[in-house]
Amino acid sequence: MKLDKLLERLDYTVVQGSDSTEVTTLINDSRKVEEGSVFVCISGAVSDGHKYAADVAAKGAAAVVVEKDVEVPDNVTVIKVEDTRYALALMSAAYFGYPADKMKVIGITGTKGKTTTTYMIKSILEETGHKVGLIGTIEAIIGDKKIPSCNTTPESYTIHKYFAEMVEAGCDCVVMEVSSQGLMLHRTAGIPFEIGIFTNLGRDHIGPNEHKDFDDYKRCKGLLFKQCKLGIANVDDKYFKDVFKGSTCKIETFGFSPEADLRAENAELVSRPGYLGVAYHVAGVMDFDVEIDVPGKFSVYNSLTAISVCRHFQVPVEMIKDALKKAKVKGRIEMIKVSDDFTLMIDYAHNAMSLESLLTTLKEYNPKRLVCLFGCGGNRSKDRRFEMGEVSGRLADLTIITSDNPRFEEPQDIINDIKTGIAKTDGKYVEICDRKEAIKYAIEHGEQGDVIVLAGKGHEDYQEICGVKHPMDERVLIKEVLEELKEK
Template sequence: MGENKMKLEKLLERMDYKVLAGSTDIEISTLVYDSRKVEKASVFVCISGAVSDAHDFIPDVVKKGAAAVVVEKDVTPIEGVTYIKVDNTRLALACMSAAYFDYPAEKIKTIGITGTKGKTTTTYMVKSILESAGIKTGLIGTIESICGDKRIPSANTTPESYRVQELFKEMVDEGLDAVVMEVSSQALMLHRVSGFTFDIGVFTNLEPDHIGEHEHKDFADYMHCKSLLFRQCRLGIFNGDDEHLEGVMKGHTCQVETYGYKSTNNLIAENVELKKEHGALGVKYHVSGLLDFDVEVNVPGKFSVYNSLTAIAICHHFNVDKKAIGEALHHVSVKGRIEIVPVTKRYTLMIDYAHNAMALESLLTTLKEYEPGRLVCLFGCGGNRAKSRRYEMGEVSSRLADLTVVTSDNPRDEEPMDIINDILQGVHKADGEYVTIPDRKEAIRYCMENAKDGDIIVLAGKGHEDYQEIKGVKHHMDERELIADIIKENPDIRL
């Protein structure tokens, strides 16, 4: 980025600040918030983090040649360096990043999706519908960011503000028309998506999740953070059935549109039916209100109705015709989210990311509605994580599934059998049948070789992950490849 010479005052043009020392009429080379990346003529933004406070590194970055620092605390200026004081350096970083990359969000349609569940699946649905209509769409989310043919694995649900703006810029340069992104409440709280206005903001639903010492202090705070999106978007699209709708809409400045089952919504799902045929599961329903057509989605469960309805509500604003929307939804699938792996028409095999009790309960309850011959649930739990998760998942699976197959997930530094024994304590609290097979491939083979007609088998916990972490080393392991190997070793399994 070194060639990106610009004046400091250009970076500050849309924000409130005080100059404590020096001048804003200076040339800047790079905009940096990580002290290790400072070079000559950088401007360094001091973020006060949970672990360390960048204000403490000012002497180091000045030695490295930083020309300016942006602070939110009172510090004693060092001679020859420009000091800019702001109320909030995270907000300043977002505004300066937008300016640094020349306001890319104004050159592309931006869609931000927030909510407890459904964000990931909905972003992929939107991307797939828009692309099928010839609207080139980028994606920023929990699993990865996608820009044209480039896929970048993600560290957080929503990246740091500088990275968000950098991705927007790459997408504009790549000639994309739109970008759909997952927006966590953390990101709203930490100003990662500040400094621009979304064209469309979306609220999927709200459940008491992510409340704890490192995240939100209580439910009211979590709800407040979600509501911030609707003070920085032009159009807000809301799940009108959610009991927290009013709280999330509080203080909104956007146009409002709602979707859901209730007839008071602008877009309504009617005549919902569960669809089960030849090892495939899905939902069918009729959309009425703003649009009028039939929808079929090959992803099971009532929440599939919500996710697809959300996607329809968004894509409607891009003037995509009903036929294209219906066609795209019919073929959409998201890696590791109730992903059905076609093996045979006798039973259904799927991979899902559910890796805590709440997600597993919701998944198994959904699948029971399809009245399977048997519901078989294979899972393990990660090592070096709370033991309570193991007991809870064991109990949920034993209570809801007909057969629980306990195996290994990412043991990390623990012994796989110790983790399995913890899970079994939970399994014994309910009365489901169970077997223990520590080797994950052998556990999957057991499920496939012993499957009965009409079974639904779910491999839970890994989802989109393609590795297994053992003693600090990540070994390649993709469940789709394991399934293919098992079929290769025993082709009769497909009959």
Template sequence: MKLAEICEELTYTCLQGEMEKEISDIIYDSRKVEKDTIFVCMVGAVVDGHDFVEDAVKKGAAALVVEHAVEIDIPENCTVLQVEDARYALAIMSAAFFGHPDRELTTIGLTGTKGKTTTTYMIKSVLEEAGKKVGLIGTIGALIGEEKLPAKNTTPESYELHKMFRAMVDAGCEYVVMEVSSQGLKMHRVAGIVFDYGIFTNLSPDHIGPNEHASFEEYQECKSLLFRQCKEGIVNADDEHVDGIIKNHTCKLHTFSCKKDADLMAGAVGYLDEEGQIGMHFTTTGCMNVYAVVHIPGSFSVYNSLVTMLTCHLAGISDEAILRGLDKVKVRGRVELVPVSKDFTVIIDYAHNEVSTRSVLTTLKEYHPKRLICVYGGGGNRSKLRRYDMGEVTGELADLSVLTCDNPRDEEIRDINNDIKIGLAKSNGKYIEIDDRKAAIKYCIENAKKGDMIVLLGKGHEDYQEIKGVKYHFDEREAIAEVKKELNL
């Protein structure tokens, strides 16, 4: 593709060189520069791409994108473009380089503090129930149909994002559902994309610190940017920060609520608990008047369901497909129910710190289990404070903790669990220790009583254990299946 075409929608000043040259790729890591590529000099928190211009030129870069002049001689045959913001430029150029694939997809972007991952999977489930092929991008990685791709960030860098979009279009996807993080918005990773649907779930203080957001106000402001680059905005009317989120919005707004008048409202909310399956049921009024069931426990599931229902309704999906998709949805590693017995419930969740663990256990206690049993360990080479906190909260909320292996890395399992026991002692929590995680799971299932809930914490979507520098395959779903077979369940 010619440089002029790549820069067609970009505002720039050409400091030297010509625009009709052919470009083979766009690069923002100087180590990957090859002949006939563009090198975009992005300024990061630690590294400034302008410091690597000389290296890029030696490797044959056909063009440079800079924010300011550089103090080296650049060959005349190398085009130099000056822009106000190189990160923004990368996004606009990447979209053009891959043929604007976002414009060939129905794009659904979610922002918020909690619930993004779960809700993207819920929307994906409903759309697939309606016969649509859907791509997904978020914390757990990226899915193109059933193909899974790893992702470094919740919202990938713009080049990788448009490359994924192109792969999705080529694979026949009609929709993409993605998490849009505050960092992704702040760092222009989604610049230039006009989302068909922008969604706000909720907002609470998070990601505030030297390398993320300077203040809660900046965090909120970054989240609000989504509603200046989408056509239809879907927002939680019950969230106390919603007015700040929609300030200066440029989209058509739609609201959902459990407490006040909105475009879609939930009522008659109840807890579903039958034959080892738990979840929520509720009715809706407004643009949909239906009775809905979702097999994800907790009142937050009602909000996530409302997001899903309103978005898919606006996208033209039938009520029947929406209700079927909700009923079937399962989010890997996020309060994931694993069928084992009608007498007790087994759940897998990624919670691995005090806040997320408290949230999960508090949610499960709303179902009044006979016993709440937690199977967990702690990550090696990580803060001991997290272990103390995990021990204290499980000791407070669970009837029994089964301490086992998580990702011990370079530490000994017993040392990690000894730290957890310090926290358990603060809340007088009962515990046993079984170092082998599968054996721990088997012990709990073999000794479960009617009405028990067994929750496996910390691994979630992971399918490995990291021990002494080696990653060993370990998937809790497979372990549970093996235990069921061994116990003839």
């Protein structure tokens, strides 16, 4: 294909060579360059692609796309753009034949609720015969194929590659999580979102290699609502107006507020042996009763979000109700049966906002004790550790502090930071660095009527230590612990 075809939606300058140069592949990883490739030089947090311009030329690259000056042989075309990440996104769309234009793309942004809501929407739409692709924190789903995720929102090239495979598989819709990082780094630039969704906003992802401050975090979330036709928003969130400042889309709202276009009324907790759920009445632009097999107020928000979207696909009410019953998400309040005496669950809550929401919800069901086991990731903001320690110390009857992806830090140093947060409360705690031993302690000391939460790992099936991801799935650890206790 000709280079100018890939550049057709971009402003650019031809520094050297010709934009009608014939190219074979679009690449942004210098190791994958082959004869005839066009290489996009990305300035990353770890490495700068511009440094490899001469190397890729030597490998046979036909062209390089840059935002800085580079030196390459005269036979290599050099295209200069303002932002190479943005260029990669639009070039990727062109490279794969604009697959997003052939589906209805639904994007969800917010601090929490994104993952659960994507699965709810997928479940409901599939009830009515739509074929729905999914891209998110846990995995990408393309037909029967599931691809584990590295990022909530993948690099733009990967997104369009998935989109193209979805079109090939017969998908007419795709629902995807859109992270603030993804928006900031232009991974979703140029995607024609049919619907953009705002769930909520809390202080997260602020620190090294993330967002410089909360205002930047808010601003990036709002970018989605400048590239979608319809924005659906949680009107109860205090940052709703900030996020939608400067939006260019039509706006609809959901929530508990009387102002919401779609609202929840008469919400009540549902508790039966081995079951925690919530029921409420849907009012406003729709009118029906619904029960969700996941506890708490945030389950109401997640389901309202899904209903708000599916209303625009004319999904019948009974199908919505049935699909909401079936939608289950790995690692999101995932109940694991271990005893008739107490309840054990796995949840991805890995920041103060999500942990507080989870623990507050579970306390409303009046457990005998609320036990919270968690750790914090290494090489991330220390504030998260202090805040999560304080939240668990304040809300849980017992906190079990353990390890969670220490990365390049000493696990004990992270535990000590968590203890600094707990020290601000009167909360009881024990510290057991080895996560399996910590889980064993929780199960062994479980009492009748307890609710025990293993927080932070959720769907993850690894433990990252010194740059290496070691296999570690809490479901496997629980099974091993139960077998060991049986042998005692």
